[in-house]
Amino acid sequence: MSSGQSARARGLAGCHSCLLVMSIDTEHCPRCHARVHSRTPNSLQRTVALIVVACILYLPANLLPITNTVYLGSYAPSTIIGGVITLWQMGSYPIALVILIASVLVPVGKLVVLSYLCWAASRPQLANPRQCARLYRLTEFIGRWSMIDVFVVAILVALIKLGNIISFYPGFAALSFAAVVIITMIAAEQFDPRLIWDNLESNDHD
Numbered sequence: 001m002s003s004g005q006s007a008r009a010r011g012l013a014g015c016h017s018c019l020l021v022m023s024i025d026t027e028h029c030p031r032c033h034a035r036v037h038s039r040t041p042n043s044l045q046r047t048v049a050l051i052v053v054a055c056i057l058y059l060p061a062n063l064l065p066i067t068n069t070v071y072l073g074s075y076a077p078s079t080i081i082g083g084v085i086t087l088w089q090m091g092s093y094p095i096a097l098v099i100l101i102a103s104v105l106v107p108v109g110k111l112v113v114l115s116y117l118c119w120a121a122s123r124p125q126l127a128n129p130r131q132c133a134r135l136y137r138l139t140e141f142i143g144r145w146s147m148i149d150v151f152v153v154a155i156l157v158a159l160i161k162l163g164n165i166i167s168f169y170p171g172f173a174a175l176s177f178a179a180v181v182i183i184t185m186i187a188a189e190q191f192d193p194r195l196i197w198d199n200l201e202s203n204d205h206d
């Protein structure tokens with residue numbers, strides 16, 4: 001597989017803010033004064049650290065109640081999975097599926113793919129760069145749907161707030177889940193996809 005030459009191999013770097021191309025030795029972009037670096041500094045370390053934090057926060061997001069329902073004075077906390085099971089038993093299959101996809105498949109899938117990309121970027125001999133690039137585009141695509149679960153909870157709270165008989169409050173898991181989503185987005189942002197292609201270049205030289 002031939003890769004062509006990267007900007008770095010030609011002694012060039014692009015500004016992250018305004019995309020101006022300049023010499024790799026330039027410290028600050030002459031057009032927008034942003035700091036210029038050929039690759040995001042400590043990209044892999046930062047991404048891995050954020051993935052670990054997101055994984056830790058994912059535990060309370062699933063184990064603690066995401067909603068607290070107060071019905072005629074009795075208190076019923078519900079976790080994400082508990083909510084999915086209840087909705088499924090009530091016959092609300094589409095909503096149960098949307099919540100399952102948004103709260104389990106999307107965040108876990110994104111964390112798994114990002115972890116794999118970090119592993120692949122640090123092991124040039126083993127990874128297939130084109131496959132990694134496809135996976136990176138997939139994380140970008142599914143990332144757009146990351147916040148859907150927080151919206152679903154917000155909509156449920158609005159729908160079920162029927163007054164004094166039954167009340168519906170978001171639980172601590174809602175906060176943890178929002179933190180997982182935001183931290184995963186920052187982790188994906190910190191991952192520099194150009195590292196994938198650096199592998200291809202170093203393989204070509206071998």
Ligand SMILES: [Zn+2]
Pocket residue numbers: 015016017018019020029030031032033034
């Ligand atoms: Zn610039």
